[in-house]
Amino acid sequence: MASTRLWLRCLATSAPVPSTLSIKNAIICRTFTNTAVVAVGRKRPAAPVARVPGLDNPGVLHNLAEIHPLLDHYPRLGDQDGNLNLVTAKNWPSNPPLDEMLKGQAEDDVDESSLPHGLTKDDLRKFIRRALVIKRTSNMTTAGKIPTMYALVVAGNGRGIAGYGEAKDEEPARAVRKATNRAMRNLTVFDRYDDRTIYHDIDHKFHATKIQFRSRPPGFGNRCNHYIHEICSCIGILDISAKVWGSRNPMNVIKATFEAFTQKQKLPDDIARARGKRVVDVQHTYYGASE
Structure with missing residues (x-):
C-alpha cells in the first residue's frame, strides 16, 4: 500500500515516477491525455475524468480547498464580443427574510392613500x-x-x-x-374612554354569536375571550370584561367585536346632542367628571 500511495502522489503532481516502484494494485486502462482511469485494490472499473476547458493538463487533480476561476463561479455571457463575465452567485443568509421570499407574490399591497390620516408606511412597522x-x-x-x-x-x-x-x-x-x-x-x-376602556356597556349579536362587553375601572385588566383579548391588545383597551354566548366560532367572535366597538358605542357628544345638554353635563352624569 505504501508503494501504491507514492505512485499515486507522483502521478497527481506530474512528478517522474521512479522505475523501482512496484505497481501491483494499479492498472492504466487508457492514455492519460484523453481519459485517465485508475483502479486501485480490487481492479474496479474507474470512471473517466471529464475535460474542463481552461485547464492545461486535465489529468492534474484540482485541490478543492482552493478557489478555481472557472469551477467556482457561474459564467454568464457579458459583452457582445462573446467574452465571459464571471459573476459570483448571490449567497443568501441561513434564514432569508420573509419579505424577500414572498416579494411580488402578495396581493393588495398597502398604499399610503388608503391609511387613516397621519399614518405612513413607517408607522406600520x-x-x-x-x-x-x-x-x-x-x-x-x-x-x-x-x-x-x-x-x-x-x-x-x-x-x-x-x-x-x-x-x-x-x-x-x-x-x-x-x-x-x-x-x-x-x-x-376606535374611541376609548380615558384611553383604556369603552365608554359604556355593550350588548351585541352577530349571527349566532352574542357578546356582552362591560367597561371596568382602572387596573381591572382584560378578562374576556382569548380572541377578544388579542383584539383589545391591538386596539389599546386595557380594562374590559366580556362574555360570549351561542356560537364561539372565532371568525364570528372577531367580526362581532369589531362591529360592536365601531357601531354600538355612543360618545358623549352624541348623547349631549340627542338630549339637548352640554357635553360637560353628560360627562359629569355618566362618567363622574368633576368639570
Whole structure:
C-alpha cells in the first residue's frame, strides 16, 4: 500500500515516477491525455475524468480547498464580443427574510392613500400583528377537492387604531401576508374612554354569536375571550370584561367585536346632542367628571 500511495502522489503532481516502484494494485486502462482511469485494490472499473476547458493538463487533480476561476463561479455571457463575465452567485443568509421570499407574490399591497390620516408606511412597522385564525379549507368541484389555506389577521398600533383582514392562498405564509395587507387597508379609529376602556356597556349579536362587553375601572385588566383579548391588545383597551354566548366560532367572535366597538358605542357628544345638554353635563352624569 505504501508503494501504491507514492505512485499515486507522483502521478497527481506530474512528478517522474521512479522505475523501482512496484505497481501491483494499479492498472492504466487508457492514455492519460484523453481519459485517465485508475483502479486501485480490487481492479474496479474507474470512471473517466471529464475535460474542463481552461485547464492545461486535465489529468492534474484540482485541490478543492482552493478557489478555481472557472469551477467556482457561474459564467454568464457579458459583452457582445462573446467574452465571459464571471459573476459570483448571490449567497443568501441561513434564514432569508420573509419579505424577500414572498416579494411580488402578495396581493393588495398597502398604499399610503388608503391609511387613516397621519399614518405612513413607517408607522406600520411598529404595528402589532396577530394571526388569530389559520386553517385549511377545500373547495369541492367536479375535478375533486381543491385545498387552500385561510388566514385571519388583526393588526393595530395599541393606541386606538386597528383592523382585520381575511385571505386565502395555496401557501399559509402567503395567505397570512395577504390578510395582513388587507388588515392594514381596513384600519379603523376606535374611541376609548380615558384611553383604556369603552365608554359604556355593550350588548351585541352577530349571527349566532352574542357578546356582552362591560367597561371596568382602572387596573381591572382584560378578562374576556382569548380572541377578544388579542383584539383589545391591538386596539389599546386595557380594562374590559366580556362574555360570549351561542356560537364561539372565532371568525364570528372577531367580526362581532369589531362591529360592536365601531357601531354600538355612543360618545358623549352624541348623547349631549340627542338630549339637548352640554357635553360637560353628560360627562359629569355618566362618567363622574368633576368639570
